[in-house]
Amino acid sequence: MITTADLMNKKKNGEKIVMMTAYDFPTAKMAAEIGIEVLLVGDSLGMVVLGYESTVPVTVEDMIHHGKAVRRGAGQTFTVVDMPFGSYHGSIDRTLEAAVRMFRETGADALKLEGAGIVTDVIRRLVSAGIPVVAHLGLLPQSAGVTGGYKVQGKTAEDALRLIREAKEVQEAGACMLVLECIPHQLAGRITGELSIPVIGIGAGSETDGQVLVFHDLVGYGSHHVPKFVRQFADAGTPIHDGITAYASAVRDGSFPTEAHRFTMKEEEAGKLYG
Numbered sequence: 127m128i129t130t131a132d133l134m135n136k137k138k139n140g141e142k143i144v145m146m147t148a149y150d151f152p153t154a155k156m157a158a159e160i161g162i163e164v165l166l167v168g169d170s171l172g173m174v175v176l177g178y179e180s181t182v183p184v185t186v187e188d189m190i191h192h193g194k195a196v197r198r199g200a201g202q203t204f205t206v207v208d209m210p211f212g213s214y215h216g217s218i219d220r221t222l223e224a225a226v227r228m229f230r231e232t233g234a235d236a237l238k239l240e241g242a243g244i245v246t247d248v249i250r251r252l253v254s255a256g257i258p259v260v261a262h263l264g265l266l267p268q269s270a271g272v273t274g275g276y277k278v279q280g281k282t283a284e285d286a287l288r289l290i291r292e293a294k295e296v297q298e299a300g301a302c303m304l305v306l307e308c309i310p311h312q313l314a315g316r317i318t319g320e321l322s323i324p325v326i327g328i329g330a331g332s333e334t335d336g337q338v339l340v341f342h343d344l345v346g347y348g349s350h351h352v353p354k355f356v357r358q359f360a361d362a363g364t365p366i367h368d369g370i371t372a373y374a375s376a377v378r379d380g381s382f383p384t385e386a387h388r389f390t391m392k393e394e395e396a397g398k399l400y401g
């Protein structure tokens with residue numbers, strides 16, 4: 127199994143850490159076979175697989191459901207599951223209840239939480255309960271309604287200095303890794319240099335210890351908005367579209383199924399059906 131110590135060593139040795147999202151068993155299995163180090167069951171599943179407009183409607187149940195499927199395929203990978211909107215901002219008892227359930231039922235290696243400030247205290251509590259935590263700073267999709275949408279964060283020196291403080295704070299609270307989303311590359315580089323834990327970027331340039339992308343974005347599958355920072359490494363949507371189109375026309379013109387796809391009963395038995 128890939129451990130936080132392995133990821134820490136990669137940072138020390140300057141080897142990049144590859145992370146991507148997965149929401150189901152076959153994707154997790156493929157990523158594990160390829161040797162991806164970290165899988166994230168992101169609450170981005172709300173948009174890319176459940177068709178919501180944002181991550182806000184995603185529930186603890188949704189995350190557990192997909193987390194279990196991913197963990198079954200995830201092999202040796204370090205698997206992280208997002209705590210969804212609203213599940214870690216109530217009383218600490220409710221937060222712990224949700225976190226313990228998610229951690230225990232999915233078999234995840236860590237849970238991920240967005241933000242610092244009061245979330246830093248939550249990180250500390252989860253870590254003290256034995257739950258490894260990945261922090262997430264910069265663009266926080268779960269707070270987009272408050273921060274005014276999906277925008278680059280930390281562009282002014284003042285905001286950037288606050289983010290550096292928050293990054294140190296979440297590390298000090300015990301986070302085992304940090305995801306930085308949509309911030310200037312200089313800031314991401316600075317934070318990566320200041321922290322001892324691995325820092326993974328998305329839309330944060332190349333100076334971080336690793337990268338994460340949403341599976342559907344990187345393989346080009348789906349109809350959701352694709353941000354500027356994504357490279358589509360494949361165009362999976364086109365062959366899938368073509369396959370479904372060919373299936374529909376084969377059914378309609380009678381060319382599918384053929385004899386090769388059917389089952390046959392003995393003539394003697396078939397004859398009795400009309401007896």
Ligand code: KIV
Pocket residue numbers: 147166167168169170171208305307328338340
């Ligand atoms: O939910 C998600 O996919 C994420 C990544 C963008 C880091 O949190």
Ligand code: NA
Pocket residue numbers: 168169170208267
């Ligand atoms: Na997320």
